[in-house]
Structures are given as C-alpha cells and as structure tokens.
Amino acid sequence: MIACVAVVGHQNNPLYLQSFTGADDALKLHHIVHCSLDVIDERVNNPKRSVITLNESYLGLLYPTESYKVYGYLSNTKVKFLVVTTDLDVKDTDIRSFFRRFHAAYVDAVSNPFHVPGKKIISRIFAARVSGIVKAFAPGTYG
Amino acid sequence: MGREVAESCIDGVIIEMVSAYGRRFYATKPELAAHRIEAIGYQVGHQLIERYTMERPRFNDHLEVIKFICKDFWQELFKKQIDNLKTNHKGTFVLQDNNFRWLTRISIDPSSDNNDGSQGSSSEATNLLLYFPCGIIRGALSNLGIPCAVSADSSNLPFCSFMVRIKA
Numbered sequence: 001m002i003a004c005v006a007v008v009g010h011q012n013n014p015l016y017l018q019s020f021t022g023a024d025d026a027l028k029l030h031h032i033v034h035c036s037l038d039v040i041d042e043r044v045n046n047p048k049r050s051v052i053t054l055n056e057s058y059l060g061l062l063y064p065t066e067s068y069k070v071y072g073y074l075s076n077t078k079v080k081f082l083v084v085t086t087d088l089d090v091k092d093t094d095i096r097s098f099f100r101r102f103h104a105a106y107v108d109a110v111s112n113p114f115h116v117p118g119k120k121i122i123s124r125i126f127a128a129r130v131s132g133i134v135k136a137f138a139p140g141t142y143g
Numbered sequence: 144m145g146r147e148v149a150e151s152c153i154d155g156v157i158i159e160m161v162s163a164y165g166r167r168f169y170a171t172k173p174e175l176a177a178h179r180i181e182a183i184g185y186q187v188g189h190q191l192i193e194r195y196t197m198e199r200p201r202f203n204d205h206l207e208v209i210k211f212i213c214k215d216f217w218q219e220l221f222k223k224q225i226d227n228l229k230t231n232h233k234g235t236f237v238l239q240d241n242n243f244r245w246l247t248r249i250s251i252d253p254s255s256d257n258n259d260g261s262q263g264s265s266s267e268a269t270n271l272l273l274y275f276p277c278g279i280i281r282g283a284l285s286n287l288g289i290p291c292a293v294s295a296d297s298s299n300l301p302f303c304s305f306m307v308r309i310k311a
Contacts (some may be wrong), residue, residue: 056201
C-alpha cells in the first residue's frame with residue numbers, strides 16, 4: 001500500500017506531499033521524504049559508486065527501513081518524485097509505470113498558466129489524478 | 144491527450160500579443176515591452192521543456208542539451224530542426240534557422256529607403272516579436288539547469304539566428 005507520494009523541486013523545495021494512510025503522520029512522512037533526498041543527491045553525484053547508469057530517470061529503491069520502502073525518480077528538470085510504500089514485494093515494472101503516470105500528471109499540472117513555478121501545486125485536478133493513480137496501483141495486477 | 148488548434152490561431156495570438164505589448168501597454172517604453180514579452184516566453188519555455196523531456200533519459204552535458212533544443216525541441220515547436228549550430232566551445236552557441244516559421248508571414252517594407260518611419264516600425268515589431276522565442280529558449284535552458292542569456296538577430300528575414308551565452 002502506498003503511504004505517501006511527494007514531488008520535490010530542484011532546489012529541494014517541496015512542491016506536493018500527499019499521504020494516503022489516513023493516520024495523522026504527515027510529519028513522519030515529511031521526514032522520511034527529506035532523508036531520501038540526501039540519497040538521491042548521493043546517487044546523482046557519485047555515479048561510479050552506484051550501479052545506476054548516469055542518465056536513467058528511474059532511480060529505484062532508495063531507502064529501505066523496517067516498515068517502509070522509498071522509491072525515487074528524477075526528471076530532466078531536476079524535479080524529484082518520491083513514493084513511500086509499505087508493501088514488501090513490489091515489482092519494478094509496477095513502480096516504473098506508476099512514476100510514468102505520476103510524471104505525466106505533474107507535467108499537466110505545471111503547464112497550467114496560473115501555476116507559479118517553484119510554489120506548491122494547489123490544483124485539485126492534480127490531487128484527484130494522483131489519488132486515482134495511487135488507488136489503481138496494486139502490485140501484481142500487471143502480470 | 145490534447146485537442147488540436149489551427150496553427151494560424153497561434154500565429155494570431157503571438158502577433159496580437161507582441162502588438163498589444165508594443166503599441167498599447169508599453170507604447171512609450173519599448174524596453175519594458177521587450178522585457179515583458181521575453182518573460183512570457185520564459186514561462187512558456189519553462190513549461191514546454193517539462194513536457195518534451197518527459198520520456199527522455201537525462202542529459203550528460205551542455206552540448207547534449209543544446210542539441211536537444213536544436214533538434215527535438217525545435218521540431219516540436221516549429222516542425223523543423225535548427226539548420227546550423229555553431230559554438231566557440233566556451234559557452235556561446237549560435238543557432239541558425241534559415242526559415243524561421245514565425246517570421247515567414249512578416250512583410251518586408253519595400254520602400255525602406257524612402258519611408259524611414261514605417262521601416263523603423265516594421266523592424267521594431269520584428270525585434271519585439273523575436274524576444275518571445277528568445278524567452279522560450281532561455282526558459283527551456285534554465286529549467287534544464289543552464290542559466291543563460293539569449294539574443295536574436297534577424298537582419299535577413301526570414302533567416303534568423305539566436306545567440307545563447309551560457310553563464311559560467
């Protein structure tokens with residue numbers, strides 16, 4: 001089950017953070033997302049140490065804790081997409097397709113002329129689309 | 144997912160925008176009009192590049208970014224690629240378009256020797272219009288992490304060249 005999704009701008013400013021657990025743990029999820037940003041920076045700046053190729057958008061599993069896993073995705077414009085999930089066995093292809101849809105929804109939200117680049121995304125349509133993508137995400141249904 | 148619009152609508156909107164800013168809003172201050180038009184282009188470029196780099200793997204260096212602008216980005220915007228790219232390898236690039244799509248509809252005043260007033264205004268309008276694609280290029284590059292300054296030169300319509308200076 002996906003606990004939360006986050007979009008972070010290229011200056012590590014939060015653009016969107018939405019939790020789907022129902023409990024009031026926004027602060028804890030903020031903290032997890034923040035720690036994952038360091039992992040992303042490390043992966044991007046030290047390509048020799050990690051196995052990820054230099055120009056792959058999908059960064060894979062960033063930060064496994066005992067109850068959460070955090071996956072990352074970096075766009076060409078240095079916008080970071082993060083997914084915190086509580087599932088233990090999530091297939092790579094599922095997460096990749098999730099990020100693809102998430103990225104598409106983000107691009108549509110940012111193309112809004114009333115959106116100020118660098119400020120938080122306040123579009124309700126974007127929030128609804130992301131909720132839809134999260135609900136549709138169920139590991140193992142894609143075969 | 145998008146619906147389509149006739150290209151003449153885009154031409155009309157751009158021409159009207161340049162005319163509105165140049166002749167109505169900032170009629171007495173052409174530098175402010177140019178600045179506003181360039182800022183509009185900046186936001187448009189900023190948002191467009193987000194959409195057009197969605198499927199691509201990440202870029203390795205500045206030259207790859209400029210080549211992307213010359214090929215894919217220009218193709219999406221103007222249905223053709225940049226015809227000529229020059230660089231001095233020190234952060235300056237010149238992008239040359241032999242037939243810039245937005246300038247193909249601009250008439251060149253034939254009586255340019257006799258009537259200085261109208262020749263001045265037509266080239267002034269062309270210069271104002273060229274601030275828009277300069278802004279688009281600047282917005283696109285800065286969203287990819289490359290701050291720069293872009294200027295255009297159109298002494299020979301419809302041939303047009305854009306000079307991109309990357310800030311160190």
